[in-house]
Amino acid sequence: MSDYEGTFERTAEASLVALGASPSDDALDAWADPEGVAHALGELGGARTTAVLRAAHEPAGEGDAAAPAAPFWIRATKGSAEIVVGAAVGAAPGAAETRRVTRVVVDSGPSPDDADGAIARVSLLLDRKAGAAAKVLAAEVWARAPEVAVERVRAMATRLARALSVPASLPAASGAKDSGTTGDEEALEDAGASAAAPQVSVRALARFTLRGEGPRLVLRDFASRGPREGAGVNLAIGLGFTALAAACWAMFGQSTRAAGVTAAPSLAWLLGAVLLTLAATAFLGVARFARRYVATSAPLVAIGSGKVTVAPWVSREGAVVLEPEGRFGAAIDLAEVRGVSVQDREGRHAVEIATEHGPIDALITDDPTIARYLALALDRAIDDLRPQSTSPTARQRARKRAAAPSQ
Numbered sequence: 001m002s003d004y005e006g007t008f009e010r011t012a013e014a015s016l017v018a019l020g021a022s023p024s025d026d027a028l029d030a031w032a033d034p035e036g037v038a039h040a041l042g043e044l045g046g047a048r049t050t051a052v053l054r055a056a057h058e059p060a061g062e063g064d065a066a067a068p069a070a071p072f073w074i075r076a077t078k079g080s081a082e083i084v085v086g087a088a089v090g091a092a093p094g095a096a097e098t099r100r101v102t103r104v105v106v107d108s109g110p111s112p113d114d115a116d117g118a119i120a121r122v123s124l125l126l127d128r129k130a131g132a133a134a135k136v137l138a139a140e141v142w143a144r145a146p147e148v149a150v151e152r153v154r155a156m157a158t159r160l161a162r163a164l165s166v167p168a169s170l171p172a173a174s175g176a177k178d179s180g181t182t183g184d185e186e187a188l189e190d191a192g193a194s195a196a197a198p199q200v201s202v203r204a205l206a207r208f209t210l211r212g213e214g215p216r217l218v219l220r221d222f223a224s225r226g227p228r229e230g231a232g233v234n235l236a237i238g239l240g241f242t243a244l245a246a247a248c249w250a251m252f253g254q255s256t257r258a259a260g261v262t263a264a265p266s267l268a269w270l271l272g273a274v275l276l277t278l279a280a281t282a283f284l285g286v287a288r289f290a291r292r293y294v295a296t297s298a299p300l301v302a303i304g305s306g307k308v309t310v311a312p313w314v315s316r317e318g319a320v321v322l323e324p325e326g327r328f329g330a331a332i333d334l335a336e337v338r339g340v341s342v343q344d345r346e347g348r349h350a351v352e353i354a355t356e357h358g359p360i361d362a363l364i365t366d367d368p369t370i371a372r373y374l375a376l377a378l379d380r381a382i383d384d385l386r387p388q389s390t391s392p393t394a395r396q397r398a399r400k401r402a403a404a405p406s407q
Contacts, residue, residue: 004223004224004225004229005207005223005224008089008207008222008223009203009207009223011089011090012088012089012203012206012207013203014090014091014093015073015086015087015088015089015090015091015206016052016073016202016203016206017093018086018091018092018093018094018095018096019052019073019075019084019086019091019096020075020084020096021050021052021073021075021202022202023201023202023203024201024202024203025050025052025201025202026040026051026052026199026200026201026202027052027053027054027200027201027202027204027205027206028040028041028051028052028053028054029053029054029205029210030053030054030122030138030139030140030141030153030156031054031139031140031141031209031210031211032054032210032373032374032377033373033376033377033380034139034141034152034153034155034156035152035155035156037053037139037156037160038155038156038158038159040199041156041159041160041162041163042159044078044163045078046078047078047079048077048078048079048080049077049078050075050076050077050078051075051076051078051163052073052074052075052076052202053073053074053075053076053138053160054071054072054073054074054138054205054209055072055073055074055085055136055137055138056069056071056072056136056137056140056211057069057072057133057136057137058133058137067213067317067318067319068213068218068220068295068297068299068318068319069211069213070087070088070089071087071088071089071206071209071222072085072086072087072088072136073085073086073087073088073202074124074136074138075096076160076163076164078163079163079165080164080165081100081101081102081164081165081166082098082099082100082101083098083099083100083101083124083136083164084096084097084098084099085097085098085099085136088206088222089206089222097132099126099127099129099132099136100126100127101124101125101126101127101164101166102125102126102127102166103124103125103161103166103167103168103169104122104123104124104125104138104157104160104161104164104166104167104168104169105122105123105124105125105135105157105168105169106120106121106122106123106150106153106154106157106168106169106170106171107120107121107123107171108120108121108146108149108150108171111142111212111215111304112212112214112215116144116145116387117142117143117144117145117385118142118143118144118145118146118148118149119140119141119142119143119149119212120139120140120141120143120146120149120150120152120153121137121139121140121141121153122137122138122139122140122153122156122157122160123135123136123137123138124136124137124138124160124164138156138157138160139153139156139157140211140212141153141384142212142217142303142304142381142384142385143384143385144384144385144386144387144388148384149384150171152384154170157170158170198369198372198373199369200369200370200373204367204369204370205370205373206222207221207222207223208220208221208222208370208374209222210374210377210378210381213299213302213319213320214319214320215304215305215322216302216303216304216312216320216322217302217303217304217381217385218299218301218302218303218312218320219299219300219301219302219362219363219374219377219378220297220298220299220300221297221298221299221300221363222296222297223297224297224298225293225295225296225298226293226295226297226298226299226314226318227286227289227290227293227298227314228290228291228293229290230286230290231287231290231291231293232287234283234284234286234287234290235283235284235287235291237283238280238281238282238283238284238286238287239280239284241276241277241279241280241283242280242284244276244280245273245276245277245279245280248269248272248273248276249269249273249277251269251273252266252269252270252273255269289316292316293314293316293318294316294317294318295314295316295317295318295319296318297318298314298318299311299312299314299318299320300362300363301353301362301378302320303334303381303382303385304385306333306334306335306385306387307331307332307333307334308331308332308334308337308353308382309330309331309332310330310353310360310361310362311330312330313330332355332357332360334382334385334386334387335386335387336355336356336357337353337354337355337382337386338354338355338356339353339354339379340352340353340354340362340375340376340378340379340382341354341375342368342371342372342375343359343361345361345364348364348365348366349364349365349366349367349368349371349372350362350363350364350371351363351364351365351371351374351375351378352375353378362374362378
C-alpha cells in the first residue's frame with residue numbers, strides 16, 4: 001500500500017466516524033448494484049436498523065470534460081425519514097448533516113452521450129432548509145433504453161421509500177405514478193431475491209465510484225493520484241535518456257570531425273542520438289504532465305457512445321478527455337466486449353475485460369471481494385448499454401472473412 005492510499009483510508013474512516021457509521025458496515029451502492037441494494041433493504045432488521053448508502057448531491061456536470069464529483073454517503077435508519085449526509089472523504093468531526101426526506105422520486109431522461117441511451121435516477125427530496133440542497137441522489141443507472149434503466153432502480157426506490165416511511169413517485173409506465181405510498185409489490189417481487197454481487201464493507205468501497213461524468217459512465221479510484229503516481233519514475237527515465245543522448249551527440253561531433261558527416265560511424269551516432277533525444281523528450285513530457293496533475297483520483301474505465309475505454313486520457317483536473325480515444329484506438333466497441341471477470345495475478349486479483357482485441361486489466365487489487373463486486377458492476381453496466389441489435393464491427397467482419405472457407 002502506498003503512502004497516499006494509507007492517507008486516503010485514514011481520511012475515509014474519519015469521515016465514516018463523523019457520519020456515525022463503522023468502516024466495517026456493509027456498503028449499499030445503487031450506482032454499482034441496484035438489485036443488490038434492493039435485496040439488502042428488504043432484509044433490513046427491525047426498527048432503528050441503520051444502513052449506509054452511496055449518495056451524491058447532484059448529477060455530474062455536463063460537457064466533454066466534466067470534473068469528477070466528490071462522493072458522499074447517506075446513513076439511513078429504518079422507520080425514520082431522517083438521514084445523515086456526509087462526505088465520503090475528508091469530513092471533519094460534526095460535519096455530517098441531518099436532513100428529513102419527504103419523498104423518493106424516480107425519473108429518467110436521455111443520456112448526454114451521442115448514443116441512444118437513457119439514465120434513471122433515484123432522488124430523495126429533502127425538507128426545506130436555507131442554503132442547503134433540496135435533494136440528494138441515491139442511485140443512477142445508465143442503459144440503452146429508458147425502460148431498462150428504470151427497471152434497474154424501481155425495486156430499490158420502492159424499498160428505500162418503505163424503509164424511510166415516506167411516499168414514492170415512480171414512472172407512470174409501471175402503473176405507480178405518484179402513488180403516495182411505499183407500495184409497488186411487483187417491483188418488490190422483481191427485486192432479485194438472490195443478490196449476485198458480494199457484500200462489501202464501506203471501508204473497501206469508499207475508494208471507488210461508478211457514476212456518470214458528462215457523457216461517460218466512469219469507474220473512478222479515489223485512492224489513486226493517477227499519472228502523478230509515476231511522475232518520479234518517468235522523470236528519472238527521461239533524465240537517463242537525456243544523459244545518454246548528450247553522450248551520443250558528443251560522440252557524433254567527434255566522429256564528424258574525424259571522418260566526416262557521411263561516414264558510417266557518424267551516421268550511427270546520429271541515429272542513436274536522435275532516437276535517444278526523442279525518448280527523453282517523451283518521458284520528460286509525460287513527467288511534466290504528471291507533476292501538474294492536481295486531481296486526487298483517477299478514472300479507470302469510461303463507458304459511453306457505444307464504447308468502453310480502459311485507462312482513459314485525463315485532464316490535469318482528473319476529468320476524462322474524450323477526443324484522443326478514437327484517434328489512438330483506445331476505445332473498444334461494446335459489441336466487441338465478451339464479459340468482465342476476476343483473474344488471479346500472482347496472488348493479486350485483476351478485474352479483466354475480455355474483448356475481441358484481447359483481455360484488458362481494468363484494475364488490480366489485493367481484495368478479492370471488491371474485485372468481484374466491481375467486475376459484476378462493470379459487466380452489468382456494459383450489458384445494459386450494449387445495443388441489442390447492431391451491425392458487425394470492422395473487426396468482426398474481418399474475423400468472419402478470415403474464418404470463411406476459401407473458394
